Amino acid sequence: MSTRDLVLCALFAALLGGLGMAPPIPLGFLPVPVTAQTLGVMLAGTILGAKRGGIAALLFVLLVAAGLPLLAGGRGGIGVLLGPTGGFVLSWPVAAFVTGWLAERFATNANPIRLFAVSVLGGILVVYAGGIPWLWLVAGLPIEKAVFGSLAFVPGDLIKAGIAAVAAAGVRRAGILPIHA
Amino acid sequence: MLGLYLHRESVIHRLPAGAKLGGLLLVTAVVLTLPGAWGAAAAGLTGAAVLAAARLPAGRVLADLRAPVVMLTLLFGVQALLAGGGWEETAVAIARFAALILLATLVTLTTRVTDMVDLFERLFGLLRPVGVNPAKLALMLALTIRFIPLLGEQVREVRMAQRARGVERNIAALFVPLLVKILTMADDLTAALEARGYDPADSGSQATTNTSTQR
Numbered sequence: 001m002s003t004r005d006l007v008l009c010a011l012f013a014a015l016l017g018g019l020g021m022a023p024p025i026p027l028g029f030l031p032v033p034v035t036a037q038t039l040g041v042m043l044a045g046t047i048l049g050a051k052r053g054g055i056a057a058l059l060f061v062l063l064v065a066a067g068l069p070l071l072a073g074g075r076g077g078i079g080v081l082l083g084p085t086g087g088f089v090l091s092w093p094v095a096a097f098v099t100g101w102l103a104e105r106f107a108t109n110a111n112p113i114r115l116f117a118v119s120v121l122g123g124i125l126v127v128y129a130g131g132i133p134w135l136w137l138v139a140g141l142p143i144e145k146a147v148f149g150s151l152a153f154v155p156g157d158l159i160k161a162g163i164a165a166v167a168a169a170g171v172r173r174a175g176i177l178p179i180h181a
Numbered sequence: 182m183l184g185l186y187l188h189r190e191s192v193i194h195r196l197p198a199g200a201k202l203g204g205l206l207l208v209t210a211v212v213l214t215l216p217g218a219w220g221a222a223a224a225g226l227t228g229a230a231v232l233a234a235a236r237l238p239a240g241r242v243l244a245d246l247r248a249p250v251v252m253l254t255l256l257f258g259v260q261a262l263l264a265g266g267g268w269e270e271t272a273v274a275i276a277r278f279a280a281l282i283l284l285a286t287l288v289t290l291t292t293r294v295t296d297m298v299d300l301f302e303r304l305f306g307l308l309r310p311v312g313v314n315p316a317k318l319a320l321m322l323a324l325t326i327r328f329i330p331l332l333g334e335q336v337r338e339v340r341m342a343q344r345a346r347g348v349e350r351n352i353a354a355l356f357v358p359l360l361v362k363i364l365t366m367a368d369d370l371t372a373a374l375e376a377r378g379y380d381p382a383d384s385g386s387q388a389t390t391n392t393s394t395q396r
Contacts, residue, residue: 001317003381004371010321011363011370014328018336047360059318059325066297067184067289070329077185077289078205079282083249084256138278141256167356174357176364 005052012048012056013063016040016092017070037072038157041092042123042164045099046107046115047171054097061093084141087134088127095126103168110172116165123164124157184294191291193235198296199303201288209281217273224280231287242286249282250275298322317381324370335362 001009019036044053060070061081069076071089081089099122107114128150135146188194193201208227212220232239253275261271298319306315339359346354 001314001381002371003374003379004367006317006321006381007324007367007370007374008364010324011328011332011367013321013325014332015336015363017325017329018332018334021333021336043356043360047364055321059321062301062322063294063298063325066294066301067186067292068294068326068329069185077286078202079245079249079285079289082209082285083282084252084278135256142260145259163356167360170357171360171364174361176361 001052008048009052009056009059012040012044012053013059015043016057016060017063017068020070020072036160038092038095038123038127039160039164041096041127042099042119042161043167045096045122046103046119046164046168048096048100049104050097050100053100054093057096058093061089064089082138084135084138085131086138088131090134091127091130094130095122098122098126110169112165112169115168116161119161119164119168120158123161124154127157185289186293187237187290189236189291191234191236193231193287194291196291198292198300201292202297202300205284205288208284212277212281217270218276221273221276221280224277224284228280228283228287231284235287235291237287237290242283242290245286246279246283250279253278294326298326320379332363335359 016037019040041057044056047053048056064070064076065078065081067077071080080086099118102118102122103115107118132143132146132150135141135149136143141149208224212224214220215223232242257271257274261268301322302315302319305313305318309315336359339355339362343355
């Protein structure tokens with residue numbers, strides 16, 4: 001890793017924290033608030049690629065575990081990560097890595113449709129694949145309830161994937177950072 | 182930068198971060214193997230003992246538990262009703278998880294972020310044979326801690342600028358400038374690091390001591 005890679009990972013990890021300072025939108029009937037932070041996970045993947053994106057998200061999760069109140073709503077600490085919704089956060093490094101891996105293979109240009117597809121697969125599917133079994137295992141919520149409960153977040157997540165796609169396409173068009181840098 | 186750490190003069194606060202994290206893992210394993218109410222009671226007693234020994238304000242700490250307990254009650258309540266698990270089992274399950282979350286929260290409240298970060302650095306050092314470089318990880322963690330307030334400010338600034346121009350609903354207008362700014366910052370910060378003699382190739386044990394004394 002070059003010095004620039006180190007700095008980029010740190011900056012995107014910090015961006016995840018910065019996005020958490022935007023107030024979360026509570027859905028009332030569900031324990032997971034809608035936040036802009038998964039958008040940061042998608043952006044880390046699509047813009048930095050698999051390795052750097054994954055490391056950026058890992059740095060963020062480590063700092064949450066270390067006790068910084070970086071999750072939306074000023075939450076943090078090991079208690080939150082071990083709690084019922086911890087799986088949705090613990091899956092972020094994998095999600096950013098998968099998003100980046102797919103982006104490096106199928107979305108290297110500024111095509112927003114491809115970037116959207118990549119963000120959905122990596123940033124939504126992987127996060128749910130981590131979060132739903134965790135709800136089931138840790139909270140003992142029946143799997144079909146966990147799936148149905150999580151469906152409420154899909155529209156919001158699709159919007160976030162759309163935002164990530166448009167933003168990543170814009171950055172690609174500006175030609176500032178080719179994904180294989 | 183402020184963490185969730187709450188300072189007190191206590192035995193628990195003075196324990197090394199590794200001991201606390203190891204203890205938490207151990208207690209969690211014990212609680213999950215002990216049958217039902219015994220696990221809950223053991224974890225609850227441990228939690229109460231640690232809470233008292235750490236001299237933390239019990240009211241404040243227990244108030245933090247309210248949100249997860251409400252959440253767990255909802256989750257297990259649904260389960261008890263639908264699966265017919267019975268309220269005793271449900272109550273035990275809630276108590277077990279509440280106690281574990283309390284213990285984890287106590288570890289967070291009694292351990293400085295820097296101590297926890299140092300511990301992670303040492304733990305990741307064990308992965309050195311597979312190519313993980315703890316010195317680089319430590320530097321990235323330190324940089325991230327420094328950058329978070331900066332990035333929060335950037336997000337707010339760009340949002341306010343867009344609102345002033347009446348384009349806050351145009352998402353590209355919000356995130357593209359933010360990302361371009363971050364990527365430009367990366368170049369400047371890289372130049373700054375290298376100008377101060379940081380060399381990513383030179384990152385053996387010596388670099389590790391350097392970053393930890395600077396922090």
